[in-house]
Amino acid sequence: xxxxxxxxxxxxxxxxxxxxxxxxxxxxxxxxxxxxxxxxxxxxxxxxxxxxxxxxxxxxxxxxxxxxxxxxxxxxxxxxxxxxxxxxxxxxx
Numbered sequence: 001x002x003x004x005x006x007x008x009x010x011x012x013x014x015x016x017x018x019x020x021x022x023x024x025x026x027x028x029x030x031x032x033x034x035x036x037x038x039x040x041x042x043x044x045x046x047x048x049x050x051x052x053x054x055x056x057x058x059x060x061x062x063x064x065x066x067x068x069x070x071x072x073x074x075x076x077x078x079x080x081x082x083x084x085x086x087x088x089x090x091x092x093x
Contacts, residue, residue: 020082026061038073045072 018024022034031049039045045067053060065074076082 020078021076022078024076025059026063031061034077036075036077038075040069040071044069047074 023031026032026049028034032047037045037047045065047066048064049061050064051061063074065072
């Protein structure tokens with residue numbers, strides 16, 4: 001006898017399961033593949049993929065975002081979408 005728990009699509013502690021995020025570490029050949037920038041004006045906000053492998057070899061890349069207004073969003077397409085259920089997980093944007 002044993003216990004088996006398989007949590008598909010969501011992290012067991014609530015929130016989005018990280019494997020659903022396409023290119024979550026910005027390590028694809030095109031660092032922003034899977035990500036879309038949505039903004040009303042072209043000059044609203046700046047993004048930069050920073051590579052600090054000398055500081056953290058396990059996860060060297062991250063995204064630096066500067067925004068001037070709330071009309072700037074980064075959207076991830078996931079792998080064939082990201083399944084979310086109402087009132088199940090907290091979504092941050």
